[in-house]
Amino acid sequence: MTVVRVKDRAGAERDVEATNGVPLMETLRDAGFGIDGTCGGAMSCGTCHVYIDAAWAPRLPARSADEAAMLEALADFVELRPSSRLSCQIPVDDTLDGLAVEIAPQV
Amino acid sequence: MGDQINLKILLESQGLERSPFPIPTGWFFVDYSDALKAGELRNVTLFGQEWVLFRTESGKPGMSDPYCPHLGAHMGHGGTVCGEHIRCPFHHWEYDTAGWCKNIPYGKVTPPIVKKQAILRTLPMVEKYGMMWAWYHPLCAEPTWELPYIPEMEDPTGYTGSRRGSWTADTCIQEIAENGVDTAHLKFLHGAPMIPPVEATYDGPRMKLDIGKGYIVGDVYGPGLNVMRFNQHGITATMISYTQPISAEKSRMNMSFRHVDYPAGTPELAASKKVIDHMIGAAEGEESAGFESVDFIVWNNKKYRPNPLLCDGDGPVLQFRKWFRQFYTNLDAATLAKI
Numbered sequence: 071m072t073v074v075r076v077k078d079r080a081g082a083e084r085d086v087e088a089t090n091g092v093p094l095m096e097t098l099r100d101a102g103f104g105i106d107g108t109c110g111g112a113m114s115c116g117t118c119h120v121y122i123d124a125a126w127a128p129r130l131p132a133r134s135a136d137e138a139a140m141l142e143a144l145a146d147f148v149e150l151r152p153s154s155r156l157s158c159q160i161p162v163d164d165t166l167d168g169l170a171v172e173i174a175p176q177v
Numbered sequence: 178m179g180d181q182i183n184l185k186i187l188l189e190s191q192g193l194e195r196s197p198f199p200i201p202t203g204w205f206f207v208d209y210s211d212a213l214k215a216g217e218l219r220n221v222t223l224f225g226q227e228w229v230l231f232r233t234e235s236g237k238p239g240m241s242d243p244y245c246p247h248l249g250a251h252m253g254h255g256g257t258v259c260g261e262h263i264r265c266p267f268h269h270w271e272y273d274t275a276g277w278c279k280n281i282p283y284g285k286v287t288p289p290i291v292k293k294q295a296i297l298r299t300l301p302m303v304e305k306y307g308m309m310w311a312w313y314h315p316l317c318a319e320p321t322w323e324l325p326y327i328p329e330m331e332d333p334t335g336y337t338g339s340r341r342g343s344w345t346a347d348t349c350i351q352e353i354a355e356n357g358v359d360t361a362h363l364k365f366l367h368g369a370p371m372i373p374p375v376e377a378t379y380d381g382p383r384m385k386l387d388i389g390k391g392y393i394v395g396d397v398y399g400p401g402l403n404v405m406r407f408n409q410h411g412i413t414a415t416m417i418s419y420t421q422p423i424s425a426e427k428s429r430m431n432m433s434f435r436h437v438d439y440p441a442g443t444p445e446l447a448a449s450k451k452v453i454d455h456m457i458g459a460a461e462g463e464e465s466a467g468f469e470s471v472d473f474i475v476w477n478n479k480k481y482r483p484n485p486l487l488c489d490g491d492g493p494v495l496q497f498r499k500w501f502r503q504f505y506t507n508l509d510a511a512t513l514a515k516i
Binding site for chain 1: 285286287288289290292293
């Protein structure tokens with residue numbers, strides 16, 4: 071079981087159970103955090119942007135060039151942090167148990 | 178009993194195909210420039226698929242894949258020309274003639290790939306000889322050579338001739354073009370008095386043909402353009418041939434016939450017109466026949482033999498095939514074996 075601590079856009083925190091084997095975006099979307107995931111993981115919409123807890127950020131797989139480009143495109147609209155990620159690019163498995171993320175603002 | 182018979186030659190035709198070739202790479206005629214007005218858009222079938230042909234308000238021609246990269250609407254059904262762009266009817270995404278998405282009228286954040294590259298497949302185009310030409314490459318590579326200067330088509334004075342025609346053949350371009358080096362068929366299919374000598378020289382995408390020691394001199398530019406000059410009766414008449422691959426198995430042959438602008442009533446003018454008649458079909462007093470009357474029955478029914486049984490007296494068919502192979506890209510082993 072993989073439990074992820076999520077801070078929503080209002081600042082409230084809650085634990086959700088993330089499904090192993092699917093991208094974190096789907097769990098956040100289905101749990102009602104206001105994540106659209108419109109493009110389905112194609113890295114073309116930027117609606118699943120999250121900030122990863124600083125301690126966790128280095129433990130995730132590195133950003134691809136396409137993910138970095140999409141994040142960069144968001145910079146005109148929302149704050150980017152060093153730990154900004156597209157949650158569609160974070161595959162969930164047991165090693166992420168205890169991960170803490172914050173939902174980034176909507177563009 | 179005698180030796181074992183060679184079954185391969187007896188049975189080989191069962192496995193042969195009529196046109197085993199993919200669409201070749203090169204410049205191809207699309208349509209006459211005056212057949213597409215600024216702001217106009219229509220569907221055309223070429224290179225084995227449908228394309229949307231359009232002309233921007235400033236007059237630039239474009240030719241795109243029909244299906245919008247967004248959600249797949251066919252832009253040739255309800256799409257419009259919008260300034261310098263083609264606009265999809267579905268959500269009004271707009272693309273320029275090079276396929277770059279120039280407007281998404283509602284998205285706030287531009288998807289990164291939209292800024293990085295063209296997302297709609299379009300073909301490079303040029304306008305020359307009063308025609309629109311498109312560069313086809315199966316993997317969207319840029320043109321590697323340019324269309325030539327043709328005085329008969331491009332000099333403002335000195336040449337005339339409005340005669341042109343179109344013929345559809347149920348075969349591929351390579352099969353049609355091979356007749357240019359198949360000199361023996363000129364005697365037996367066309368009825369020429371003798372088998373003319375032929376010299377073919379190859380230089381990259383170009384081939385030069387000399388049939389009958391200067392009687393017909395041809396300049397071939399890739400699979401889509403031939404300029405054949407017929408020197409006869411003291412004049413030179415020119416056949417400009419620009420065949421289109423409609424699909425892998427269907428080709429539309431288009432030709433324009435041009436000659437020197439001789440004054441009315443001169444023997445040179447009469448000779449020019451007669452030579453042109455002779456190129457196409459039967460001409461009075463000529464023993465041999467043009468392509469229209471004899472070649473189609475062969476093209477439309479033959480199969481391609483990758484290992485033909487050639488004899489002495491045949492033309493340089495194999496050299497021609499080796500030259501033509503450069504126009505096919507990324508062939509797999511199965512296709513290579515068939516061609």
